[in-house]
Amino acid sequence: MQDLPNLFLIGPMGAGKSTIGRLLAAELTREFLDSDHVIEARCGADIPWIFDVEGEDGFRQREVHMIDELTRREKVVLATGGGAVLREENRRALRERGTVVYLYTTVEQQLRRTARDRNRPLLQCDNREQVLNDMYARRDPLYRATADVIVRTDRRGPRAMVNEILRQVRQLADPLPDSDTRTLR
Numbered sequence: 001m002q003d004l005p006n007l008f009l010i011g012p013m014g015a016g017k018s019t020i021g022r023l024l025a026a027e028l029t030r031e032f033l034d035s036d037h038v039i040e041a042r043c044g045a046d047i048p049w050i051f052d053v054e055g056e057d058g059f060r061q062r063e064v065h066m067i068d069e070l071t072r073r074e075k076v077v078l079a080t081g082g083g084a085v086l087r088e089e090n091r092r093a094l095r096e097r098g099t100v101v102y103l104y105t106t107v108e109q110q111l112r113r114t115a116r117d118r119n120r121p122l123l124q125c126d127n128r129e130q131v132l133n134d135m136y137a138r139r140d141p142l143y144r145a146t147a148d149v150i151v152r153t154d155r156r157g158p159r160a161m162v163n164e165i166l167r168q169v170r171q172l173a174d175p176l177p178d179s180d181t182r183t184l185r
Helices: 017-028 036-045 047-071 090-096 107-113 128-146 158-173 178-184
Strands: 007-010 033-034 078-079 098-106 149-152
Touching: 007 017, 007 090, 017 078, 017 128, 017 158, 033 036, 036 047, 036 078, 036 128, 047 078, 047 090, 090 128, 098 128, 107 128, 149 158
Parallel strands: 007 078, 007 098, 033 078, 098 149
Antiparallel strands: none
């Protein structure tokens, strides 16, 4: 079987991109990168502070440069921020430089997973459910249009999801089952 391409994880906040990404990277013996964490490390500031000082547009511009840089690396698993798909430059870089996995989850699951998280500037409001519903309506079509693989994350544990992602990615990379390739030789 051929070597697997870079794996890029997209999806909403609370979908499990960082958790699943770390497990995938360990399974594949690859470097794990989280674009939001790299932005914070380079800026020396957390994302809420960047949003406060530069606004969402300033943060998104930083994100475009970071995703361009990180998707050029080889043998990586990259978790992107939930809004990365809002910019066409990001969607194009992700599609052209690896296999894109959309970690799909429901708004209800996002509410549960982000209930105590204060590091998400877009959720620092009174009606978090409405914000998440609005983001879902805008972003879900972009996630789906960008993804090579879609995996629902709210029905299984992280290890089972890693196995499912690897099964689907391997199927994309080598669509003929082993039994079929023997008959062709």
